[in-house]
Amino acid sequence: MKCVHCGNSCGKSPVIFGENPFCCSGCSTVYQILNASQLKQYYQIEPMPGIRIDDEKRPASETYAFLDLDKFKSQILTFSEGGISKVSFFIPTIHCASCIWLLENLHQLNAGIIQSFVNFPKKEINITFKDCEITLRQLVELLVSIHYIPEINQHSIEKPSGDKAEKRLFIKIGVAAFSFMNAMIYHFPQYLPGHQFLDADMKSLFGWLSVLLAIPVLIFSASDYFLTAWKSLKKKMISIDLPIALGLITLFTQSLAEILSGRGIGYIDSLTGLVFFMLIGRWYQGKTYQALSFERDYKTYFPLAVTKITEEGTTTIALEDLKAGDRILVRNQEIIPADSVLKSETANIDYSFVTGESMPVVKRAGDFVFAGGRQIGSAIELIIEKEVQQSYLTQLWNQAENPFTANDKLNTIVNRVSQYFTIVVVLIALTSGLFWYFNRPEIAVFAFTSVLIIACPCALALTVPFTFGSTMRQFGRRGFYLKNTAVIEHLQKVDTVVFDKTGTITNAQSSGIRFVGNELSSEQKLMIKSLAFHSSHPLSKTLYNSLEGDELLDVSDFQEIPSMGLSGKINGIRINMGSKYFVTGTKSDDENLKTEVWIFIDGSVAGYFQLENEYRDGLQNLIQKLGKSYELHLLTGDNEAERTNLIGYFGDEKRLHFNQSPTDKLEYVRNLQKRGKKVLMIGDGLNDAGALNESNVGIVIADNVFNFSPACDAILDSKRFASLDKYIGFTRQSMKIVYAGFGISFLYNLVGLSFAVQGNLSPIVAAILMPISSVSVVVFASFSVSLRAKVLKI
Amino acid sequence: MSVVIILVFVAIAMAGGFLVAFIWSVKNGQYEDTYTPSVRILFDDLPVKENSDQKERKEEKGNGKPENEESRSNQL
Numbered sequence: 001m002k003c004v005h006c007g008n009s010c011g012k013s014p015v016i017f018g019e020n021p022f023c024c025s026g027c028s029t030v031y032q033i034l035n036a037s038q039l040k041q042y043y044q045i046e047p048m049p050g051i052r053i054d055d056e057k058r059p060a061s062e063t064y065a066f067l068d069l070d071k072f073k074s075q076i077l078t079f080s081e082g083g084i085s086k087v088s089f090f091i092p093t094i095h096c097a098s099c100i101w102l103l104e105n106l107h108q109l110n111a112g113i114i115q116s117f118v119n120f121p122k123k124e125i126n127i128t129f130k131d132c133e134i135t136l137r138q139l140v141e142l143l144v145s146i147h148y149i150p151e152i153n154q155h156s157i158e159k160p161s162g163d164k165a166e167k168r169l170f171i172k173i174g175v176a177a178f179s180f181m182n183a184m185i186y187h188f189p190q191y192l193p194g195h196q197f198l199d200a201d202m203k204s205l206f207g208w209l210s211v212l213l214a215i216p217v218l219i220f221s222a223s224d225y226f227l228t229a230w231k232s233l234k235k236k237m238i239s240i241d242l243p244i245a246l247g248l249i250t251l252f253t254q255s256l257a258e259i260l261s262g263r264g265i266g267y268i269d270s271l272t273g274l275v276f277f278m279l280i281g282r283w284y285q286g287k288t289y290q291a292l293s294f295e296r297d298y299k300t301y302f303p304l305a306v307t308k309i310t311e312e313g314t315t316t317i318a319l320e321d322l323k324a325g326d327r328i329l330v331r332n333q334e335i336i337p338a339d340s341v342l343k344s345e346t347a348n349i350d351y352s353f354v355t356g357e358s359m360p361v362v363k364r365a366g367d368f369v370f371a372g373g374r375q376i377g378s379a380i381e382l383i384i385e386k387e388v389q390q391s392y393l394t395q396l397w398n399q400a401e402n403p404f405t406a407n408d409k410l411n412t413i414v415n416r417v418s419q420y421f422t423i424v425v426v427l428i429a430l431t432s433g434l435f436w437y438f439n440r441p442e443i444a445v446f447a448f449t450s451v452l453i454i455a456c457p458c459a460l461a462l463t464v465p466f467t468f469g470s471t472m473r474q475f476g477r478r479g480f481y482l483k484n485t486a487v488i489e490h491l492q493k494v495d496t497v498v499f500d501k502t503g504t505i506t507n508a509q510s511s512g513i514r515f516v517g518n519e520l521s522s523e524q525k526l527m528i529k530s531l532a533f534h535s536s537h538p539l540s541k542t543l544y545n546s547l548e549g550d551e552l553l554d555v556s557d558f559q560e561i562p563s564m565g566l567s568g569k570i571n572g573i574r575i576n577m578g579s580k581y582f583v584t585g586t587k588s589d590d591e592n593l594k595t596e597v598w599i600f601i602d603g604s605v606a607g608y609f610q611l612e613n614e615y616r617d618g619l620q621n622l623i624q625k626l627g628k629s630y631e632l633h634l635l636t637g638d639n640e641a642e643r644t645n646l647i648g649y650f651g652d653e654k655r656l657h658f659n660q661s662p663t664d665k666l667e668y669v670r671n672l673q674k675r676g677k678k679v680l681m682i683g684d685g686l687n688d689a690g691a692l693n694e695s696n697v698g699i700v701i702a703d704n705v706f707n708f709s710p711a712c713d714a715i716l717d718s719k720r721f722a723s724l725d726k727y728i729g730f731t732r733q734s735m736k737i738v739y740a741g742f743g744i745s746f747l748y749n750l751v752g753l754s755f756a757v758q759g760n761l762s763p764i765v766a767a768i769l770m771p772i773s774s775v776s777v778v779v780f781a782s783f784s785v786s787l788r789a790k791v792l793k794i
Numbered sequence: 795m796s797v798v799i800i801l802v803f804v805a806i807a808m809a810g811g812f813l814v815a816f817i818w819s820v821k822n823g824q825y826e827d828t829y830t831p832s833v834r835i836l837f838d839d840l841p842v843k844e845n846s847d848q849k850e851r852k853e854e855k856g857n858g859k860p861e862n863e864e865s866r867s868n869q870l
Contacts, residue, residue, distance in 0.1 A: 120830040178813040
């Protein structure tokens, strides 16, 4: 039976409401809210569209208290005047048409909401509401109550200005297209037989109109090319934009000279066409995955506000106002914002995202607690030791950018090629100019400018955007999302691959379980399962999920002793389960590194469950394939418990490194780079963040690509983990296609140059050759990428 | 031939009109989200509740839009 709300299995004891089964009371509550507001259509647009939130992940009632503070209100609201406010939230769980429908009908749930709009690709909701009827906090809590939890953190407050740049590019393309189309109309009559009979006035009218059309294109649409060409010249470098700018200026002055002297109509159609095609290339390359974020750092991970305990009670203060010595309260599922000392008796802290350790760590009063952990269970009190900026974890980000990667980022293939290209073209132009100067001086200037015009590297400039842009789209369709097209070039150069272990090559959530000891009967297994059902400890959950059994048994006399274990009676039989010390009374020896759950049942110790990492599907195959052409390393924060298993995968003992702190990982990558290696780091959590940033390419493996992941160059959906070698291999194919594209554009240049050096480049030759070369390069690049992707079955 | 000159200016005026319309649509934010409207248009209208509360809300909805912000009229 499946839950009507979220589609998960309801198990044996579903929650029933109005004849509908639900997997948990949370799902049923959402259903009741929607039912009461006549929003049941939510369940008709898409079947079982709801989102399930496990009880222990549910935000505490005080979590959003900070939204009542004016300081945060003014930061979060995008507009507020006259009692009307606007706000936009990023909600990673928006996934279907039902989501859109429900979120756009929020006004049915609360009359204070005027209207709400969903931007599905961005997974964003824009809400307009009345301040007097619903506060920001109530609005957020309303969203949480229907299980759409908005992401509110430092990152979402600091809005990026990417939208504006994109709008500007669209307008630039529009202006270029307008001028291009009209200039073509004016030039067309001149290319037909009999154009010599065209009225002289008409000719000059057409000429001047095209000059008028070219001016906005040069000043507005092509402004970026001039700017970057100028900037790179100042740095004494030659970028691809320099020959483009040179070509555009020559095209314009030559056309102007021809029109002024009445000799012809010039090359304005070619000029505007060039700009139009190049801008299209820029747009194609600039596609980004709007809902994904590659720039996240600790600020995104940490909360905006914390609860401070003062003598008068608790207050909410901003994270940046937190000082050493403050007493703070951290509730269930909240993150510890700064390095601190535990004041409460015990805490159960989940560091899985920071260290990769999958089991929560138990801390006692007086213990030092690092920032970044998540408290599980009841609220705890902490005393801050260091300010947020000085915490161990945050310092990882405050390191300067690595010189190796910074240098590498400028050294792109296009810029390398264009350096030679520019020099060669200028040389050819000068020689042909000089040649004609001594033979037929009247065409010397014309030959010189013709070379510059025809050699304008438009096709060259289009090859990379379209090849890499298509590659990025092919990857995106297969769950591998790149930050930008430059990543392809870096990925292609990689020769060393460094893996993180937990969460990267192992599954983050599930781990394998093995029972060591006397064989358990199915009845005993059911008893253990029933007992585990009553505890929210992750180990109990793992046990509960791994054991088979149908009807749960009633447990009496249940007791949970924190950091020790569980105890209870089923049918009069006492069962204890938990740590070795708790169950057997003897201390566990330090040498045993694996996680164990000991079982006492029926008056004797039956044995223990041992948890083992479960490696991702296809790991063996992937390592084998990658091992052929790359040097592989493994870095893990975990202990050596898995050493023997990992040697089976990696083969070489020397490249396995255990007990690595985040700083060790960063240093390791840095050392590899010092030895001249191009490093690809594959990680998943905050503990890898330093290394990911340091490496030439950092890939994050994510179970849900929209959830938090540290700053990186690419995000890989964990379901596609086994195909990683194909993706990396495909970047080499893309590079080959780029070279072939360069070859094609050089061929066109040769043809064009043969006209130009002879001094008989007519506007019609330019008007045919230049668009054809651009279009054919674009078609070749995009078509061959998708063809290769199909053939290679990446 | 003078008719051609008139035609040329008519043509450029028309194309210019389309250019202005395009620039307006970009600034208006019509290219920001090209997916959601395609889903939105398929939703059925909610059954209208004819009570005073609802009417009041609708009126305010009309007045409440600030002019300078993107106001999209293709809501449900």
